[in-house]
Amino acid sequence: MENKFRSVITSQEPDFLQMLQKMMQVQSVKSNPSDNAPFGKGPKQALELVVKVGRSYGFKTGIINDAAAYVQWGDDDDHYIGIFGHLDVVPAGTNWSMPPFDLTKRGDRFYGRGILDNKGPSMACLYGMKLLKDMGVTMDHTIRLVFGSDEENGSADMSKYLAEESAPMYGFTPDCKYPAVYGERGIVNYAIKTPINKDELKQFKILNPEAQSSDHVPDSVKALINQKEMMINGKRSPSNAPEMGENALTLLAKELDDNQSFKGQLGDYFHWLASLHGEHYGIGLGVEFADEDSGRLIMTPYKLEIQSDSLVLFIAIRYPVSVTEDQVTKGIQKHVLPKSTIEIVRSMPGVMHSKDQFWIKQLSVAYEQATGLDGTPVTTTGATYAREVPNIIAFGPSFPGQKGIAHKQDEYMDEQDLLANMEIYMNAMVALGQGKDD
Structure with a gap:
């Protein structure tokens, strides 16, 4: 099945990149709050765009408290597999060698603010879910992609989201590193x-x-x-x-x-x-x-x-x-x-999950299937939505040995890594979406 995913991803890459570029061009840096935009106009614009894209793919969508958007495959709003990414970014800073708010390709590498942290992986999850649906894959559980807009400035978006919505049964955030991250310092x-x-x-x-x-x-x-x-x-x-x-x-x-x-x-x-x-x-x-x-x-x-x-x-x-x-x-x-x-x-405070939970083991297998690498769970120095949202852990997008790329000028992600992320996340959605629920 993994090779089948890989060929489909490769064939649809131009369409994915066209969609991703539109999101990269949104300057979703936190600014002064305004009507219906608690974290500024840029982050809210990103939420509106992802809802538009998700709806065009045939998914159920919504925006919660003007703070987070969701794109959902399935009808159960209370029992779902949750994938929590974020569309806000840190300021561009200085000394870029290309436009920060765009998707630029040089050689086999993509550049732009948010390509790694976290627009690239988040949109790869969305497009991967679209591909699964288009391929006729069926799920036993609802999968909900949640897109936040304040992760870089304290994650106040998640309290606004959880004030209205149920927490996921389990899931992950594509905003850290591989393999599965069972603990955060x-x-x-x-x-x-x-x-x-x-x-x-x-x-x-x-x-x-x-x-x-x-x-x-x-x-x-x-x-x-x-x-x-x-x-x-x-x-x-x-x-x-x-x-x-x-x-x-x-x-x-x-x-x-x-x-x-x-x-x-x-x-x-x-x-x-x-x-x-x-x-x-x-x-x-x-x-x-x-x-x-x-x-x-x-x-x-x-x-x-x-x-x-x-x-x-x-x-x-x-x-x-x-x-x-x-x-x-x-x-x-x-x-x-x-x-x-x-x-x-x-x-x-730090957060820890048992490495032996079945859904963490499934994430490890999804990673190993796509990469052939060791999927033994790890801990991180980073801070992700896993601290704010119950029952999720961090999972990707950076591979072992990749460190210190985000929040710098000329933020980048290699083309093969971006597509590999989509494949891993498709594996994970199938494993969790078709798996047991306890």
């Missing part, structure tokens, strides 16, 4: 506030605060040091893969510390911050936790700002599934500068 972001003498603090200022965001390692910092501008360039990478980047904030601190640019409290501060440069696993903060399921804790300083008479450093931490947030907090409290205070600004 806990996430906690801290604001570490350190008082600094006002006269000293006048010697320092960040000039491009807009370049700092929790979703990526800061790749540029422009600062005013004793009335002189200094530009530090690093390398951008997702905040859950800091080892693939070069943190411009801690690099700046190292430069200032090496040159002894400041004395007193400010000098002590940048000496402390410099000690975190390259320390991606929490050693410098006393939180070097690890476990067999998750591996090592990951730590990323992502923003530095002045608040009144203090410097505030924001740090994102992904901690192992066997560790608690309280353990992380207590560890950090022992390794900050005197008189510093710690505030939790984001808290997402």
